[in-house]
Amino acid sequence: VEIESEDPLNVIRVQNVIKALGRGFGLKEALYLLDDEYRLEIINVKFFAGKSKARERELKGRVIGTKGKMKRIIENFTGTKLAIYGKTVSIIGRWKDVEIAKQAIEMILKGAQHQTVYRFLERHRI
Template sequence: MQHVKIPDDRIGVLIGEGGETMREIEDRAEVRLDIDSESGKVGIEKVGDPVLGLKGPDIVKAIGRGFSPDDALRLLDDDMMMFDIVDIDAAARNKNDLRRQKGRLIGENGRTRELMEELTGASVAIYGSTFGIIGGPKQVAAVREAAEMILEGAPHGTVYSFLEEKRNELKHKGLEYHPYQG
């Protein structure tokens, strides 16, 4: 059994109304979840296909890091789907800088976050001091690099150009990812 700790305010999202989300994760990932709502500790036990079961902890972590259950369950759509986290706090000098960095990643009216998703097909979530990414390896790598550029102070226009270039490379190589439409 593997254990993952998630924030208290995300436990309800993991469980879902009447336990619906928890049951869907258990059914689709072939795992059993043991959720301690007091501590936020979640035990994940593989009960079926071991390959599917390997995705269980990442699904739980993704929900804990602000992703919707639908986005987190995309990890099961394909063996290549992955979950990655960028620690915004590591790039921030203090609380005000953390807030500024998060604002830069989100962009005006959410435009930067939205463009990262549109241009790569990855899903992103900013929660607490983390920036989470779900997608295929090439999509995750492109978004991670774009996020790191922003955290290092690159102008947004430069980052958008980089993402457009990556999208064109993915199209050219036939690796364009079409996001799951739930």
């Protein structure tokens, strides 16, 4: 696929939308990336899990939580959208909000208890 535009930033924006679609986001969420206030962050779970596929599944499950509860908490507290797909956890949101969500997700991936992450999110609630 070749993308042409007079504004090189438009090319980058469209590339980010395509990347977001490939990471499991719906079109509605991916189109937020056309706005300069929004960004896409992709966290590779494999970095935290090593070579163990079982550990990778476990860590993704911890980010999702029971019946999706932890994922919803992160999204609601930070105003972001998350997609857990393949070996990655991806975040779409405003720049500052993405940083807070990223920190919370990395805390979980490093083994922090959900309650600890919940308190962190309460302190940084938007």
